[in-house]
Amino acid sequence: MPVSRASAASLRTLLPATGAVAGWKMVGAPKDYGPDTLYDLIDGGADAVKEYAFLSCVDARYSPNGRPNPSIDVNVYDMSNPLNAFGLFSQDREGSQPVNVGAGGARTTDGTGMSFWKGRYLIRLASISRSAQFKNGMLTLARAVAARIHGSSAQPELLQKLPPGMKSASEKYVKANVAGHAFVSNAVTARYPALGATAELFIAQFPSAAGARAAYQKYLAYEKGNRDLAPLKGETGFSVLDRFARNVVVAARGPYLVGVVRATNMPKAQALVRAAAAKLK
Amino acid sequence: MAKEKNGFSRRQFLEVAAGAGVLGGLYGLTFVGDTSFGKPRMRGGTKPHGYDLSVVEGAPNNYAKVTERAINEFGGIEKFVHKGDHVVLSPNMGWMRTPDQAATTHPDVLRAVVQLCEKAGARKITCIDYTLDDWKLAFDICGANRAVAGTKATLLSPTDASLYKDINIPAAVPKTMDGKPYESRHHYNRIQQMIPHDIMLADSFICMPVVKDHEAAVITISMKKLMGNIWNRKDYHRYGLHDCIAELNCAVRPTLIVADATRALQTRGPKGPGEVTTPNKVVVGIDPVAVDSYCCQFLTVKGVTPDQVPHLMLANQLGRGEIDISKLKLNEISV
Secondary structure (H helix, E strand, O other): OOOOHHHHHHHHOOOOOOOOOOOOEEEEEEEEEOOOOOHHHHOOHHHHHHOOOOOEEEEEEEEOOOOOOOOEEEEEEEOOOHHHHHHHHHHHOOOOEEEOOOOEEEEOOOOOEEEEEEOOEEEEEEEOOOOHHHHHHHHHHHHHHHHOOOOOOOOOHHHHHOOOOOOOOOOEEEOOOEOOEOOOOOEEEEEOHHHOOOOEEEEEEOOOHHHHHHHHHHHHHHHEOEEEEEEOOOOEEEEEEEOOOEEEEEEEEOOEEEEEEEEOOHHHHHHHHHHHHHOOO | OOOOOOOOOHHHOOEEEOOEEOOHHHHHOOOOOOOOOEOOOOOOOOOHHHOOEEEEEOOHHHHHHHHHHHHHHOOOHHHOOOOOOEEEEEEOOOOOOOHHHOOOOOHHHHHHHHHHHHHOOOOEEEEEOOOOOOHHHHHHHOOHHHHHOOOOEEEEOOOOHHHEEEEOOHHHOOOEEOOEEOOOHHHHOOOOEEEEHHHHHOOEEEEEOEEEEEOOOEEEOHHHHHHHHOOOOHHHHHHOHHHHHHHHHHHOOOOEEEEEEEEEEOOOOOOOOOOEEOOOEEEEEOOHHHHHHHHHHHOOOOOOOHHHOHHHHHHHHOOOOOOOHHHOOEEEEEO
């Protein structure tokens, strides 16, 4: 699929021109990438981007002196809508520090990488330099791009269904392979420290209750053969001690599939799934 | 099959020997006269002393010693590299990222292996990785140039299709899995594949991945690292990445795996920048499923377990290696 001319042209307007940000010059010309060519920019990382309705990307470099190294790479991704832009950002920010830019931003601990979303766009910045000049320059460039973006940055409604107790900034929107299963998709997830450091709750939304039940049956079939598989009282659900994912609890409620994986405490996992299911209609 | 990326002629391939450029005339001698099809001829490795993995931990200023000790504890380099060998090393060196950013194999680890290969009497040592970034900048910034400086090792980023040779992957994939018939993804989707001539004809092939998160493949360690040595990557992404990775590993079987867990790229892999931790370890083995399953524990930010990695699960089911680390015999040492 070639790069959409309309999308590429629109993305270029979001890039600060040489001199627009004091002390930073664009190095060479921006390059455009589409779904077929994104691999040439980020190799296997392209698959994760394309999962979120990616349309096109523009790549530009900035440096204080116009030379290519060291420089700050600025990649602006058109993700079709704010839901997908947030979704990709939610993957990017894991483990990083929040930064105030756009609708939500995150920066790596060493300061060489930054990601933020606003409207339908996800913006990534990267450098090899850890100098104060480059760290400050990265934030300045990021804010310059953010200022050029207009439109809604509403977070997905599904996020509101997550029960309290989640680890801050751990919520994600995941399109596919939720909890490692191909049959669970279109979900919000979050970490719940009370259940263990890596314990995670997911709420997957299916087009219909029948779709959720079908996914539930597949999950149940997958867990047969694992220890302590038992029905979850009061729910269409089960709990099990999975040989890899430890304590797992899954329930189907209407068009939703709710589950906890990698919990260290089964009663707490069961309680959390019940609390999440109770909020769903 | 995709054509060469940028129209380079055969002689214009990229090879840097100890900081100097070397053109393709010498390279051509590597494969003239070879008529075999489809099967790499690299030597298989063996497990010494009954250990599945040797794991050595040390300080950041000591990565070379950590690497050497890990290989020695696994039997010593002479078990895997013989005098007169053409050795191919497969480190991560394709990105313009500094060693601290953990997207590439640490230069001290790479140099240690190069020097051990020289000591074992290797005739020729070639370090291969397909670079997507500018190769000159990538090799410089990641430290690969520094790693081979003063040695007989050369660096190669084979971005021309003429530097590759067909490999018959379906022939190497088991026809059954768990007692049921298995049709490989390569066969079903008629995926044709090529690997560099050097790897096809290497006497010894040592895979040297750095431990990383991967946004598409969950992890990239030794099994995924082989994708840096193939021509047709897009079909893998198009038709089933994890299946193809598992099947590729049935056909390309490194003599030795030296996994660089001195640092681990926790997020935004394979290129980063992302969060980085420093386990300060080197893991050595011959079973790629075991190495990768063991190294999952270093990816702590996302809490990856082997069961979450489909290519590990499939490779285990195809008999390529052991995914249950509780079944592995480990030799774990701190220096």
